Amino acid sequence: MTEAVTRPTLEAVAARAGVSRATVSRVVNGGDGVRERLVERVRQAVDELGYVPNQAARSLVTRRHDAVAVVIAEPETRVFADPFFALQLRGISKELTAHDSQLVLLLTEGRDDHARVGRYLAGGHVDGALVFSLHLDDALPGLIRHAGVPTVFGGRPGWSDGTHRAVYVDSDNRGGARTAVRHLVGLGRTRIAHITGALDQTSAVDRLDGFRDVMADADPRLIVEGDFSPAGGERAMRELLDRCPDLDGVFAANDITAAGALRVLRERGRRVPDDVAVIGFDDMLPVAEQTDPPLTTIRQDIEEMGRLMARLLLRRLDRRNADGEGEQAPDAGDDTAGVVLPTTLVRRASA
Amino acid sequence: MTEAVTRPTLEAVAARAGVSRATVSRVVNGGDGVRERLVERVRQAVDELGYVPNQAARSLVTRRHDAVAVVIAEPETRVFADPFFALQLRGISKELTAHDSQLVLLLTEGRDDHARVGRYLAGGHVDGALVFSLHLDDALPGLIRHAGVPTVFGGRPGWSDGTHRAVYVDSDNRGGARTAVRHLVGLGRTRIAHITGALDQTSAVDRLDGFRDVMADADPRLIVEGDFSPAGGERAMRELLDRCPDLDGVFAANDITAAGALRVLRERGRRVPDDVAVIGFDDMLPVAEQTDPPLTTIRQDIEEMGRLMARLLLRRLDRRNADGEGEQAPDAGDDTAGVVLPTTLVRRASA
């Protein structure tokens, strides 16, 4: 039980291999320009001693951390009703792992936490940041720019901070919404309603815009604001049925909203899809496959979004690292403003 | 745009405040034993320069990282069907934040990843680890013990690694299961079935034991193995109805399993709760409140579990830090083996 109270250092490995610390360092970091024989010897010493580099010491000199912060700034609700973030995290995690980078998770609980996050990012603990779920009035983008950390956003940011270009990955929310509504139209529906998401998020706004693209002259009473939650979906659906009992189609801003709507429709005796066709957005499997009837929806590849965000960030970091080492204005000439991922229609029974 | 290309160091602050680095260090770390006037001056210099301590340099000497790893080792399914982990993470995050510790998230995708996690933990990058969802045959506990990192487990570990005591936080799965089954009994049900969880997890085993505690002489055909998934719930429910058409109560190992069971019951024309009373476990709100009918279930406070795990770990770390600084065998005399959180019955419409 006399556990390795002191972990082996470069020094120890060097001694054992009969070389200098510099050589061990070279081998540990790829081993270029070291004679094959020595590489062997060092590798063996590393194994025998169970040497693992001390990341703190390394960071101190390289100023790299091999760590990326993931900031999820969701005041409350959505995160936990929806496997959304779990999926993104999984995608991100896979990509970071493949790149030997660590994932530092920063969950914020409200405005107060933003300052803490800003401080952390400014503190130079991580090489970059992946930031989610900004709301239009969010202070975070400003803090983040101020922190000067390379950042990729999940979802198009709300630009509350001016016109600065930001790197982001988003789904084709507007195009997907158009597909959804056109599908309802193709089904012969004419009184098509839309339950929006939380309109302080660009995804909700974009989906609404997509709806309007197709239903340019829609009865305004057919649009009701929701908030991406099941309860919001229920409330909105009731309101819609009261206002427009003749509606025959509903495009809900996401699947859990649609699930809420379905319950109200059943409760009110409307058959789906016979009386009212319903379509969601996300294709969140545990939701969409479990509703009654199963939900027709617009699929977006959440995990891939996460992956791509990570990939984009890591590429920037690598480039920056290869370049003039900070001589440049950060990311000057970076023209990758946003990447938009396609969406597809998934037909099930509800529309 | 001439951003602070070099962040201010202790040295810079010291110069500006006209004191030594040591004094600045003292102030930054609490400021005990420094004259008030100097504290003031240093604080001001810190603010003016926007000084943030370099964590790498600090770790290098203190050997502390103010970071904790959270390991979620869930091969596939469950993580993303269930807001379970999101809630735990939130609880953990809150507690760590309050303690100025960072959360490093390690998601594993299968056996291969275990080695990576083991290496990371052994690498001394974090002060401790919080580990979830071990399966009975999991290699992780062994790797973790070998890594020698203080660890708290989420859920009672499966002891595949012998009889070593481990610190863990768990829900009262067995007691909760008893409560559930007794509730069905109290409703006058006599043919009560159980759909188990994945029996390679102790939570599923404990819930099954609880079921048996009450239904000691149950017809063995009334117990069917599930896997904590909706699909598993559906399959199990079909099997149960085929085997025992006369059943009048079902205790499902978790809410999403119960949701699957409810669908099959409806499909087969059984009324709930009139013909068959159904009770779940977890009280996962987005699931339990949204089923038809809403689910009676056993509530466990997931977020609190996360919080408590973090608190336990941090307490151990603090203690270790205060003590003889590693002179002791790690955690000798730590008698906190497991903490079991109570569960409560939540009545809705299904039972």
Add this chain to the structure above:
DNA sequence: GTGAAAGCGCTAACAA
């Protein structure tokens, strides 16, 4: 191709 030596920014004895 390899080694010697100079720090990276900080904390913690130890002196003063």
Add this chain to the structure above:
DNA sequence: TTGTTAGCGCTTTCAC
């Protein structure tokens, strides 16, 4: 109370 000093373990010129 405050300052001086010696590293923490590593990478990285710069000689050899």
